[in-house]
Amino acid sequence: MRNVIVTGASRGLGLAISCRLVEDGFRVIAIARRETDALREKIESLPEGALTFESSDLGDIDSLSTLAASIKKRHGAPFGLVNNAAIGAEGLLATMHNSQIEDLIRLNVTSPIVLSKYVVRQMMAAGGGRIVNISSIIANTGYSGLSAYGASKAALVGFTKSLAREVGRLGVTVNAVSPGFITTEMTASLADDDRAKIANRAALRRLAEPRDVANAVSFLMHDNARNVTGTVVTIDAGATA
Numbered sequence: 001m002r003n004v005i006v007t008g009a010s011r012g013l014g015l016a017i018s019c020r021l022v023e024d025g026f027r028v029i030a031i032a033r034r035e036t037d038a039l040r041e042k043i044e045s046l047p048e049g050a051l052t053f054e055s056s057d058l059g060d061i062d063s064l065s066t067l068a069a070s071i072k073k074r075h076g077a078p079f080g081l082v083n084n085a086a087i088g089a090e091g092l093l094a095t096m097h098n099s100q101i102e103d104l105i106r107l108n109v110t111s112p113i114v115l116s117k118y119v120v121r122q123m124m125a126a127g128g129g130r131i132v133n134i135s136s137i138i139a140n141t142g143y144s145g146l147s148a149y150g151a152s153k154a155a156l157v158g159f160t161k162s163l164a165r166e167v168g169r170l171g172v173t174v175n176a177v178s179p180g181f182i183t184t185e186m187t188a189s190l191a192d193d194d195r196a197k198i199a200n201r202a203a204l205r206r207l208a209e210p211r212d213v214a215n216a217v218s219f220l221m222h223d224n225a226r227n228v229t230g231t232v233v234t235i236d237a238g239a240t241a
């Protein structure tokens with residue numbers, strides 16, 4: 001059975017992606033700092049080993065080598081890695097603390113790059129694999145108050161394209177998924193009026209949902225996507241159409 005590591009899998013998009021991949025028959029290793037009730041209930045409802053929680057602070061870059069090695073030891077070599085964990089610090093750049101910018105870049109950019117470095121080695125040794133990076137439409141559209149976050153999400157697209165070229169001949173595909181606005185804890189502070197405005201501007205007059213993003217990741221993990229690499233799949237109900 002194939003293993004997939006999903007980061008930031010305790011809630012929101014990461015939890016939806018993990019549940020969908022389990023439905024597809026993958027064994028999922030869900031990483032976050034804390035296990036939520038929702039994740040625990042899901043794990044308990046499934047056969048043992050289908051979905052496993054591993055606690056890790058992914059912002060601790062020096063721990064990522066050990067994390068990758070211990071996951072391999074406990075679960076076997078991963079077939080897939082979904083780099084989904086991120087923070088969305090909102091605020092005017094002019095007044096943002098440097099430490100806040102550094103924390104954001106560390107978790108949203110350095111961490112997925114370094115974790116991919118260790119996991120891709122295991123994939124290369126196994127003869128192939130799949131990496132999916134969760135970016136955002138903000139990488140291209142921009143959004144006032146999200147400049148550092150937007151930079152981090154654009155960085156993942158650049159990373160996706162170059163790594164896809166680097167590891168393609170070794171059978172590893174690397175793609176990005178760019179969600180539009182989706183209701184999760186990350187976006188909970190947005191007022192209902194603003195949420196409605198964003199939905200009304202989308203071609204489909206609604207917001208995409210976590211399961212829509214999960215379906216895109218599912219496709220990219222599937223054998224049907226074996227010739228898809230270095231690309232960005234946008235899931236935004238037509239917000240950027």
Ligand SMILES: NC(=O)c1ccc[n+]([C@@H]2O[C@H](COP(=O)([O-])OP(=O)(O)OC[C@H]3O[C@@H](n4cnc5c(N)ncnc54)[C@H](OP(=O)(O)O)[C@@H]3O)[C@@H](O)[C@H]2O)c1
Pocket residue numbers: 007008009010011012013014031032033034035056057058059083084085086087088107134135136137178179180181182183184185186187
């Ligand atoms: N929601 C949207 O509208 C939207 C739109 C476009 C793109 N995205 C992207 O989609 C992804 C998921 O977003 P979301 O809305 O589902 O976010 P979320 O609800 O805030 O969930 C974030 C996840 O990341 C984990 N996480 C945060 N800091 C961590 C750390 N230091 N180490 C390990 N895990 C950590 C959290 O668990 P712990 O706090 O327990 O660690 C949680 O599981 C992100 O990459 C985001 O940029 C979201």
